[in-house]
Amino acid sequence: MTRSAGLDPRRTAALVRKEALQVMRDPSSLAIAFVLPLVLLFLFGYGVSLDADDVRLAVVVENPTPDTAGFTATLANSPYFQVTELRSRQEAVPLLDRGAVRGIVVLGQRFSADYRAGAEAPVQVILDGADANTARLVQGYVQGVWSTWLTQEALRQGRSLAVPVVAEGHVRYNPQLRSRNFLIPGLIAIIMALIGTLLTALVVAREWERGTMESLMATRVGVGEILVGKLLPYFVLGMGGMALSVGLAVTLFQVPFRGSVAALVLVSAVFLLGALAMGLVISALTRNQFAAGQVAIVAAFLPAFMLSGFVFEISAMPLPIQALTTVVSARYFVSSLQTLFLAGTVWRVLLPDLLAMTAIAAVFLAIAVRSTRKRLD
């Protein structure tokens, strides 16, 4: 919190009280703090998933045998696939072209014979590579089903496994590999970046538009008092929005929370302060609600969405873009939240994140103090 030299407690309290009254009477701030997170969480929480469930798959069995029937049944029983059985490639390829199936598994003419003879794996997988992510997932799943089937067959027949080494994976932190578990904490970070910035950007711009800022400036009210008068009420409101989002994540979306609440409050507070300060800077520069809203979305939401590692892996970005992400506060907040939700209170991760967010918040607060001068020119 800024504690500039002459912070008159009564003037500050009057400004905070005024802002609180306005929040309660004008539903737009409440909507930003509470309705916006709800909408975004439902939209992204239910709409976006990086898992492939019920992928439609065509299985071409050119020469049906008990072996092919067994393998097809294993595929069909897997939760990942919805299987259509066909007799020839000619039937299957048009389905792939139309997008009716995402992949084709071909069990060739000699599947049974080769398998019985212990020769090379005679399974061909044809994939729709347009969506590379799904294609890779399907490939992995088919491979997994194939090795499951081989193991089952080997056990059933009392044979030793043909595959000499099996890599047995053990996944920590998110054992079911539910993408929702890391998407939702990241999403909360994005939501907070947006609402934090919007809240202050819009209300200060409104004071400029209605001329109330001009009359405030002609009184003895100090810049520090104006800023605290804006930050404090919207900080409380923003933390309310944060609590709502975390509550929904844990109850409705069943994302595990393994860290400490105190650490969560600390990182959220630091991040929110930075976002609110950025909103103050935006509104001081635009002095117009419409422009402030636009700038807040472009300057806060887009970088938070694209450059925070929320969906797009930072290490996969070109170096200059990677460098750019280091000044995006949301990047550290995404990492902190994912850690707190999925791993626990790991200070080795949280401390550097906190440090970076504090630095960015301090810079925006400094700019806010400078740009909220008590003059019009």
Place this chain on the structure above:
Amino acid sequence: MAAASDPLVVLRGVVKRFGRTAVVDGLDLAVAPGGVTAVVGPDGAGKTTLLRLMAGLLAPDAGTVTVCGHDTIAEPEAARADLGYMPQRFGLYQDLSVAENLALHADLQGLPPADRPVVFERLLAFTGLAPFTGRLAGKLSGGMKQKLGLACVLIRKPRVLLLDEPTVGVDPVSRRDLWAMVQALRDDGTAVVWSTSYLDEAERCETVVVLDGGRVRFAGPPADLTAQVAGRTHVVEGLSGDRRRIQRRANALPAVVDALIQGPAVRLVLAEGAAPPAAEALGDSAAQVVPVPPRLEDAFVALLAPARPAVPGVRLDVRVGKGAADAIAVHDLTRRFGDFVAADRVTFSVPRGEVFGLLGPNGAGKSTTFRMLCGLLPASGGTARVAGFDLGRAAPAARARIGYVAQKFSLYEALTGRQNLAFFGGVYGLGRRALAEAVARVAGGLHLDAALDATVADMPLGIKQRLAVACAVLHGPEILFLDEPTSGVDPLTRREFWRHINGLAEDGVTVMVTTHFLDEAEYCDRVALMDAGRVIALGPPEDLKAAHRTAEVPEPTLEDAFIAAIAAERRETPP
């Protein structure tokens, strides 16, 4: 220790530039305590910039500004300690009630809680807002908002009070209240600086400062300024011909600085040393030219007008509708919004070629009536014929014969004048050839040729206003509707504007205008005075004035008549 009569605000050699334009250009001024200083000047003269410099909201590029002995830039806190400033847009919180706005300002200005009940009671009584303490500021009328704004500034009795155009958009009744409130302050030794476009307000101040082009053209008692045109003001009475034609002829004479329609007469301000024109020179041998005492406005126009080119009237090809003798005929026109009757059995008619004014306080139903006549709002009952067409059945046909100038002009700011004209011509369905002809004729008549290729955003207000009229008359309408055309506009721009409107009326265009501004109503042939949705008086301005002539007010102005008529009406039928 400073003497009690030392000036409270002092400006020395102040320059303020925005980009490369000097809006205030080498200004020296001292404001004494215990009086009201009116700052007047044409739009863009630098009035608002001057007040903001005094409030310390702008830093001068050269020179110094001191308030109560403190430099506004070097010691901003000390300079603001005894300063009250009310910007043009009130500075009230719309979502807060009257009491909450007052309490906020009491906290901000450090009024001890123990003093509050007394101070609040005094201010609420002073402003007449006591019955409305719980009402949200956003729900107050324009006049009440201004009073609350003033009350907020007065919580700590500032020694210097700056009011930026406090009476713009305020009806005459509230205007009088505000003026009385400020009068009470002068006795406390407060220095009040009041910027205004209304010279009748300036005339009642101790000091008037005339700004033009960022410089002081006159500073001193208003009587001294008025004295500059002593012996140079006359009225032309007993006209047998059209007063508008006489006004135009007078304006063309080199001896006449200003000619203005005033009721049935034409008022003249002569050039220095010029003899009054003979009645024959004005084209009306029956008329008499009689000397009258000067007014501040005469002196103001004489001081600033010579720098401005005279503008002749317009020539339009007016389409003349068939049949109907009256351009507008309204009978029992009613409009309800739910239970609320905004216009209640309004009845009047306007003959072709008349300038007709619709007057009334805020919320009287002027705008509602106006919108119904433009075909923008359907009526709930009654009939209205415009240009011979029944609005209920043939609104589109009527609309094709009217031109409409909205209060905010509705021009495209990013386009040039020519592009705006081309757009509106296109909207009215003019072909390329017809459009080119219409643009040439209208732009020539309204003296817009030089401004056609400038972007609207860069145009001075007067030019914008004329361009808006040009856009509205391109299609040669029979009737021109003007909605509050000169609200907050200075006397020079207002005169120029009316010169054009009169030119249109001479060409046979019927003009219907709404206004708050009662001097403007003098330009009308007839006015309808509305209150609470009903027409309470109808007739020529001079008849209205005559009806309210009393022993106390032997020569009532139209404003006096207006206030008396509304008071009488409200006594008879309490709301």
